[in-house]
Amino acid sequence: MSMKKNYVVETIRKAEMAEVLAKGKRLDGRALDEHRPLKIQTGIIQKANGSALVTLGNTEVIAGVKVATGTPFPDTPDKGLLVVNAEILPLASAYAEPGPPSEDAIELARVVDRGVRESEMVDMTKLCLIPGKTVYTVFVDVNIMNVDGNLFDATSYAVVSALRTAKMKKYKVKDEKVEETEDIVPVPAAKIPVSVTMARIGDSLVVDPDSEEEGAMDMRITITTDDDENVCASQKGEASTISSAQVLQAVDTSIRLGREIRKQIKDAAG
Secondary structure (H helix, E strand, O other): OOOOOOOOOOHHHHHHHHHHHHOOEOOOOOEOOOOOOEEEEEOOOOOOOEEEEEEEOOEEEEEEEEEEEEOOOOOOOOOOEEEEEEEEOHHHOOOOOOOOOOHHHHHHHHHHHHHHHHOOOEOHHHHEEEOOOEEEEEEEEEEEEEOOOOHHHHHHHHHHHHHHOOEEEEEEEEOOEEEEEEEEEEOOEOOOOEEEEEEEEOOEEEEOOOHHHHHHOOEEEEEEEOOOOOEEEEEEEOOOOOOHHHHHHHHHHHHHHHHHHHHHHHHHHO
């Protein structure tokens, strides 16, 4: 997520960044297509149906899953509900403020939700109990604990990891009524969507931008791929443009890095 609105990168620092990028390196020593160290921990919130803590460099995100029952949307009477919400805690950044979710937090939740939904990670038809009347509702609440760039990927990995390890009470339908049982079953989440975010700074495209790079970027693109390495969602941010060649480069990079990160998510789920 860009901090350009409220994070000013000094002109000299920008020039230094452009000079280093032209040589194929970054200020923190990473290659242009290298993401920061990623750590995923699951099952950290005991009272949640599923949870995950993700650290990507110094960016830290926690996601919790809550499963209940509710009423389906009128246009999808045979499918359950999946809702992703995100909040940037005041302690996470000097620029975060208490109160209702900011525009950045709303965009963050929508981009992550789209990647999960379009990949068909969760089989929504299996969350239906009584068509048009009662379905499972899966809420994923995300708290941003520390901001140091690229909230999109860190949040996506936390949400996906939490869903993959989430369990829920099984309900049965008897005489058109829903009854709770003692059985616990996994949330029907099989696929593993992986998002990879890149920023264009001048002529260079860099993977997993940190806060300083986000402050200097001209545009941002997030590409989500599924298990079959198909692009299932994408989002462009900032007002500047990106060339068709760089789009293809971004797709290739997201597919390649997606393989590595998908394995980490699998390993974290045990």
